[in-house]
Amino acid sequence: MNFGRASTLRSQVCPESQRAGWVWAVASSRSHRSVAGSADSCITKNEMGSTCCSYAGRHTTCREYCQAIFRTDSTPTVSQISAVKEYCQSHSPQLLSCVTNFTKSYPVRSPIDSLHCCDRAEATHCQVACRRILRTMSTEHEIMEGLINECGSQPLPQDPMWQCFLGSAHPASPPEVETPHPAKMDCAKLHCCAKANTSMCRDTCQEISTNWGSQTGQDFDQFCEYNPVETELINCLADVREPCQLGCKDLTYCTNFNNRPTELFRSCNVQSDQGAMSDMRLWSNGTIKMPVMNIPVLDIRKCLPDMWKAVACSLQIKPCHSKSRGSVICKSDCLDILTQCGDRKRFHEGQTPERICELLSPIDDPDRCIPLHKYLTPSSLGNSVVDEVTHPCNPNPCPSNHLCQVNRRGCLDDLHCQPFLCVPGCKLGEASEFLVQQDARIEVPTRTGLTGCHEVCTCGPSGRLENCAEMPCVDTDEPCIVGGERKNHGASFKIDCHTCSCFAGETTCSTRKCLDLDSSEEDRRRFTGLPCNCPDRFVPVCASNGRTYPSACVARCMAFKDYQFVFGRCRLGNPCAGSPCQRNQRCIPKYRVCLSDLSDCPQYECAGRPGGCDRSGVEPACDTDGLVHASRCQLLQAGKTLAYMGPCQEACRKPQQVCGHNGETYNSVCDAMADRVALDYEGPCHAVGAVSDAAPDSACSGIPCPPLSAPGCQPVTPPGACCPICASMLQILWSKEQMNTFSKLNKNQPVTVHDVLQILRLHVSVPQCDVFGYLSIDHELVVLIAPVEQQPTPLQIEACSKEAEKIDALINYASPTLVSHVPLSAFLTSEIQTSYVRSSGGAPPSPLHPGLCLLLGLVIAAAPVLHQV
DSSP states (O other), rough: HHHHTTTTTTBBBBOGGGGGGSSOOBOOOGGGHHHHTTOSSOOOOOHHHHHHHHTTTTOOOHHHHHHHHHHSSSSHHHHHHHHHHHHHHHTTTHHHHHHHHHHHHHHHOGGGGGGGGGGGGHHHHHHHHHHHHHHHHHHHHHHHHHHHHHHOOOTTTTTTHHHHHHHHSSSOOOOOOOOTTTTTTTHHHHHHHTOOOOOOHHHHHHHHSSSSSTTHHHHHHHHHHTTTTGGHHHHHHHHHHHHHEOOOOOSSSSSSGGOOEEEOEOOHHHHHHHHHHHHHHHHTTSSEOSSSEEBBBTTTTTSSSHHHHHHHHHHHHOOOOTTTOOOOOHHHHHHHHHHHHGGGGGGTTOHHHHHHHHHOOOOOOOTSSGGGGGSOOOOTTTTTTOSSSSSSTSSSSSSTTTEEEOOOOOSSOOTTTSSEEEEEEESTTTOOOEETTTTTTTEEEOOTOTOOOOOEEOOOOOOSSEEEEEEEOOOOTOOOEEEEEEEEOOOOEEEEEEEEEEEETTTOOOOOOOOOOTOOOOHHHOOOSHHHHHHHHOOOOOEESSSSSSSSHHHHHHHHOGGGEEEEEEGGGOOOTTTTTTTEEEEOOOOOOOOSSSSSSSSSSEEOOOOOOOOOSSEEEEESSEEEEHHHHHHTTTTTEEESSSSSOOGSSSSEEEEETTTTTEESSSHHTTTTTTTTEOOOOOOOOSSSSTTTOOOOOOOOOOOOTTEEEOOOOOOOOOOOSSSHHHHHHHHOOOHHHHHHHHTTTOBHHHHHHHHTTOOOOOEEEEEEEOTTSSSOOOEEEEEEESOOHHHHHHHHHHHHHHHHHHHHHHHHHTTBTTGGEEEEEEEEEEOOEEEEOOOOOOOOOGGGGGGGGGGGGOOOOOOOO
């Protein structure tokens, strides 16, 4: 039952720091459009100030006078407005126009004018308090806080008292002059419009994404929101508005949703919790009002009240599944609850539980809908506090113009070390709520709105997207013809054992070798599981992309010419031999594997002689003497030699070679982890594992593998590696052409595997899990999401699996929350294997060698405090 989009599914109010006045809009549910119009976000004075003042660019004085306008609770003074005109007139006419429009519309009202709204409060004590507050308090902030504290409820659009205040705050006004682009643009939503299956919904989506506040939003709700062929579009928009996040806690009404650290939810917060309670009160009146219909019901306080509460809470909190990501009640539950509690005497002509549920809840697959029975009882973890899996960014502790990131680096100040970082961000358009990190390169649709046309922009220090460069347009109407069948752009499919994807008429497939039922005995005898059935001998060569291949045969199979590789491991050579840098620069080895091939893939970088280092950030670096520095710059400034990035680890003080899953030998496990590569086995690499299923025993059979980190774990074995690991694994197919385009737009700087992994790390919200990966020998991107504890608990392993499922779904659905980030937008499709623990019992895990504590707990999970040298 998708009352959700009909009832108050998205009832939200502004964060505490942003409730700046009567002029607010509530992101209402689809059924309360009459209350909040077509507003789809919480617009506050602070957010309007952020929009207006961002036009100041780098003109500090202009920005400060602009911010003063929005910093006060009262009406802006004449002197404040005059100061903005004086200091900003020549710098930014846009800023001046924005501020002028705001100050003209700012309501000069007395709180007493709203006394009649107090009569709408349901509780008598709230009515009395409301009248007292309006008569005795003057500033809007005081009034807001007073009403919330005295009446005990957040400003929800379905509450009659708040409805009245909301209506009073928005008196009728003449139509606004159209704001120039991009002031009303939401590039994140515009990304989704290409997923529409009907031209009407595509056009309507583009209108609401490029002209925020237009009346088209009501048409979209009516014709597209409940259209079963537009599920992919609707889910994409849901990802942009409310991304799925792990964990739910601290709810006071929907308490059965608490203590679920490994489940995904879109909107687990106090506003949704109170929204569910308000929905139950509204539904108790006997009618569920929706944009497409009204559903008469019996007294839900007597007819299956627990089920109705589960419905209200589910549709507000929005559990989301990796397969569908929608918030739809399962059809069987819909039929059950409406059959028993629908008021058939008041049903409209033609209304039946079956027809209603066919429209609102057409799905009954528990992996693609919300099964109510799951939330009729508390979490299986009970009410105990679960600290083995934490969510420092949920709820979001950062200001509205900052992103929250898990602190995996550490701190300089041991008294104020937080498990999260608040980093400056940019909106994807002035009307967007979706933020990206400063300095990030982002792919957004072009301003023309043409399908398949994008540009790459940078999130600048001004908080806006800048330095945009157009990419070549992609013909998304061009299909792929495979075996006589038509495959649409973006479709993923299988050919034998190959994973394939169609991109603008071109079919890209994995290159792994296959055996099938028709394979001959000779084929089976020659099958090695390696590219081109190369022998599994380990005679490594280093190719021009910086990747070590197990043999020249494999390198040639992957299209490298003989002059493009040399014998030996890549990390064995000295890239600084021959002094490639200028005299006033220092050559520093920087090994990398490049995904683009438009330019060279240098294995070093030239650093200027260190002068002043930026001491505001923390990027710990360990030198060869075992001392940690706050940054590599400060390490070089001290005249030290870099051992590896990250905090120094006692287990790595003495170098001891290990083999990574990528077939590369590292001086220590810390060196491997700093390269975002997980450990395969101890000692130098001397064997290669198969990349295809059904491969015979390889040279790996003689490798002593470390014990698994958790007893009973069902592990995965990464392709080309020898040893299994208790982690979840993604195998990602990607577009070389797209990677080259991104490189070209970035002054031919190569795109590297490390770039990809660092961005993916930002999408893992649980500190107990981290991201590792490499380019496989058959050129798939292998990403491992693994526990960082030495002996992880079953719950931590499950959390890492859920994080992997989340990212896998975002890739396969091409969700803008992930693929708008360059170079992740070059991802075509993903396959997933997850680890899990078969049972919680069993013997304790075998002690691991100090150097093999996979993931080193490295540690970083708890964001350790750094002590500078």
